[in-house]
Amino acid sequence: MADTIAVQDMRKTYxxxxxxxxxxxxxxxxxxxxxxxxxxxxxTTILEIVEGLRAADSxxxxxxxxxxxxxxxxxxxxxxxxLQASAFFERLTAREQIRTFASLYGKSTSTADEWLSRxxxxxxxxxxxxxxxxGQLQRLSIACALVHGPEVVFLDEPTAALDPQARRNLWDLxxxxxxxxxxxxxxxxxxxxxxxxxxxxxxxxxGRILQLDSPAALIRALDAGVRISVxxxxxxxxxxxxxxxxxxxxxDPASISMATHDPTAVLGELARREAxxxxxxxxxxxxxxxxxxxxxxxxx
Amino acid sequence: xxxxxxxxLAIFKGFLRDRQAVFFSVFFPLMFLVLFGGIFSNQGQSKxxxxxxxxxxxxxxxxxxxxxxxxxxxxxxxxxxxxxxxxKVRDGDVVLAIEQQGKKIVVHYSNADQVQAATAQGTxxxxxxxxxxxxxxxxxxxxxxxxxxxxxxxxTIQFVTPGLLGWAIATSATFGAAATLVGWRRSKxxxxxxxxxxxxxxxxxARIGVTLAIALMQMAIFLGLGVAAFGLRLTGSWWxxxxxxxxxxxxxxxxxxxxxxxxxxxxxxxxxANIFVLPMAFLSGSFFPLDNxxxxxxxxxHLLPLRHLNDGMLDVMVRGKGPTSALAPMGILLxxxxxxxxxASRFFSWDSD
Numbered sequence: 001m002a003d004t005i006a007v008q009d010m011r012k013t014y015x016x017x018x019x020x021x022x023x024x025x026x027x028x029x030x031x032x033x034x035x036x037x038x039x040x041x042x043x044t045t046i047l048e049i050v051e052g053l054r055a056a057d058s059x060x061x062x063x064x065x066x067x068x069x070x071x072x073x074x075x076x077x078x079x080x081x082x083l084q085a086s087a088f089f090e091r092l093t094a095r096e097q098i099r100t101f102a103s104l105y106g107k108s109t110s111t112a113d114e115w116l117s118r119x120x121x122x123x124x125x126x127x128x129x130x131x132x133x134x135g136q137l138q139r140l141s142i143a144c145a146l147v148h149g150p151e152v153v154f155l156d157e158p159t160a161a162l163d164p165q166a167r168r169n170l171w172d173l174x175x176x177x178x179x180x181x182x183x184x185x186x187x188x189x190x191x192x193x194x195x196x197x198x199x200x201x202x203x204x205x206x207g208r209i210l211q212l213d214s215p216a217a218l219i220r221a222l223d224a225g226v227r228i229s230v231x232x233x234x235x236x237x238x239x240x241x242x243x244x245x246x247x248x249x250x251x252d253p254a255s256i257s258m259a260t261h262d263p264t265a266v267l268g269e270l271a272r273r274e275a276x277x278x279x280x281x282x283x284x285x286x287x288x289x290x291x292x293x294x295x296x297x298x299x300x
Numbered sequence: 301x302x303x304x305x306x307x308x309l310a311i312f313k314g315f316l317r318d319r320q321a322v323f324f325s326v327f328f329p330l331m332f333l334v335l336f337g338g339i340f341s342n343q344g345q346s347k348x349x350x351x352x353x354x355x356x357x358x359x360x361x362x363x364x365x366x367x368x369x370x371x372x373x374x375x376x377x378x379x380x381x382x383x384x385x386x387x388k389v390r391d392g393d394v395v396l397a398i399e400q401q402g403k404k405i406v407v408h409y410s411n412a413d414q415v416q417a418a419t420a421q422g423t424x425x426x427x428x429x430x431x432x433x434x435x436x437x438x439x440x441x442x443x444x445x446x447x448x449x450x451x452x453x454x455x456t457i458q459f460v461t462p463g464l465l466g467w468a469i470a471t472s473a474t475f476g477a478a479a480t481l482v483g484w485r486r487s488k489x490x491x492x493x494x495x496x497x498x499x500x501x502x503x504x505x506a507r508i509g510v511t512l513a514i515a516l517m518q519m520a521i522f523l524g525l526g527v528a529a530f531g532l533r534l535t536g537s538w539w540x541x542x543x544x545x546x547x548x549x550x551x552x553x554x555x556x557x558x559x560x561x562x563x564x565x566x567x568x569x570x571x572x573a574n575i576f577v578l579p580m581a582f583l584s585g586s587f588f589p590l591d592n593x594x595x596x597x598x599x600x601x602h603l604l605p606l607r608h609l610n611d612g613m614l615d616v617m618v619r620g621k622g623p624t625s626a627l628a629p630m631g632i633l634l635x636x637x638x639x640x641x642x643x644a645s646r647f648f649s650w651d652s653d
Contacts, residue, residue, distance in 0.1 A: 051495060052495070053491060053494065053495065071494065073497055076495060076496060076497040077497050079495070081492065081495045083488045083491060083492055086487065087487050087488040087489040087491065087492040088487065088489065089310045089311070089314055089489065090314045090318070090483060091313070091314045091317040091318060092310060092313060092314060096310070096313065099306075100306050100307070100309070100310045101496070103302055103303075103305075103306035104302075104303050104306060104307075104493075104496045104497070104498050105496065105497060106302060128317075
């Protein structure tokens with residue numbers, strides 16, 4: 001099947017800043033594709049070029065087999081866009097906003113109302129957008145991006161500036177977006193978000209893609225093993241160091257934690273010694289991947 | 301077309317719900333209309349108070365017609381107490397105390413209000429002369445008739461309504477265009493609309509359409525209230541005020557676009573629009589006529605679009621000029637629109653970053 005998005009050696013420079021420095025990737029139909037990186041990594045610029053808001057300096061971009069630049073009105077009804085800020089008309093209610101967007105795409109008011117309830121804003125339908133919370137605004141803007149049934153939807157940091165609770169609430173909605181074959185492209189600077197939502201993730205830093213694969217594959221390739229921790233009084237540190245399979249041991253007031261590539265052996269040994277109080281098993285995360293790739297802590 | 305309609309509807313609803321915008325573009329100018337229309341409506345009709353001390357034949361024996369004219373100028377009280385009457389003059393309660401000594405009319409006046417005293421004396425002397433001529437038994441050699449050049453019904457309201465309407469339209473068009481441009485750019489709505497299948501023309505046309513609708517509403521309210529409550533009388537081709545107003549709206553929207561292109565925030569844009577509109581309203585005769593203004597001020601005011609809108613509306617709406625008299629101001633207003641748009645395009649950008 002043809003790629004939904006194909007980007008070849010894209011470059012974009014603002015003055016001296018290389019915002020996008022030779023990026024190549026493709027997105028398959030129905031895929032949930034994530035672009036992950038800290039602020040200023042070039043995520044938004046890539047999105048804007050693929051959407052057709054900007055021209056690349058060089059390289060080729062194809063969206064649904066067409067060029068998005070210059071403004072391609074044949075392409076616009078087939079894509080949905082949710083922008084970083086919440087872009088709404090002043091002083092309209094949630095229902096009026098989504099109905100206005102629906103009519104711009106020639107969709108009925110009933111379609112608009114269906115989307116409003118799908119994102120759980122039925123009881124806020126008559127509230128003006130100025131009075132909605134951050135999470136409600138994001139839900140509404142996602143509904144406005146999807147109201148015309150686009151084949152590809154772009155979400156630019158949909159959970160930025162939300163509190164952790166609202167962020168997790170939004171994940172349920174986001175993870176359902178590609179269920180009916182829709183392609184989703186999401187930028188985020190949250191590692192956990194990319195890990196949970198995305199089929200594949202491009203990890204970016206300073207205008208380049210450092211690595212591109214499924215979150216699980218990226219973590220596997222890291223070969224970081226797992227970290228097993230128990231309560232500090234469950235086991236004394238020297239015994240822990242002597243256990244088969246344990247590579248290193250760290251002790252802090254809250255826990256004693258062991259790094260290993262053979263969790264089965266270590267867990268079996270801990271169970272035999274009845275030292276499982278406060279047990280936690282953590283595998284490596286995208287955060288560890290980023291740390292390994294860039295040699296520095298991930299800063300969101 | 302459906303894009304135009306739904307955008308226009310969204311903008312219009314947004315305007316009606318913006319209490320501040322509605323206040324400043326409709327109610328605030330209306331307050332001035334009520335003020336000027338109500339307070340100054342009797343201007344020019346005030347009579348001069350005089351006291352007739354004893355019997356003054358000149359006044360008492362006026363023929364009926366002359367008596368009516370005399371009554372238009374003077375409000376006469378009678379008294380027999382000369383000293384008390386002179387005190388009234390001194391206190392400024394009346395302008396003149398008039399007494400007759402034989403064949404001489406003696407007038408007591410105060411130097412405290414020389415203008416009124418002189419006016420009253422001049423008018424009185426003209427009656428004495430007319431009486432002298434009549435007493436000589438000869439017909440007067442020269443007749444005299446004074447007629448105002450304006451419609452006979454002309455009152456302050458005639459002058460202030462077009463000017464205040466011009467100011468109201470300048471305010472709503474400039475602020476509307478500026479606030480929409482900056483607000484939509486900052487909220488990224490402008491960018492969002494570029495990614496929707498609506499043409500730029502539809503977006504621009506929707507904003508223009510709403511502003512024009514608001515301007516016509518303002519016109520209907522101002523003229524309706526003026527006619528119904530303050531005795532405003534429109535002359536023959538007042539309807540030419542409508543195309544004039546449309547051309548004026550274009551030039552003020554261009555001005556708002558300029559403000560919105562320069563400013564980065566909504567607050568900045570409205571302040572800038574204020575800086576454009578308020579001095580322009582003063583210099584364009586929206587609040588007071590510029591007939592007595594120095595020449596350089598008149599030159600400056602002709603560099604402002606509102607001056608031409610006000611002049612054009614005065615011509616067709618109250619001065620009774622023909623419909624073609626509006627064509628020149630309309631052309632000038634469209635010229636302003638083009639020039640201001642060219643300047644604005646140097647600053648314009650879709651995105652705020």
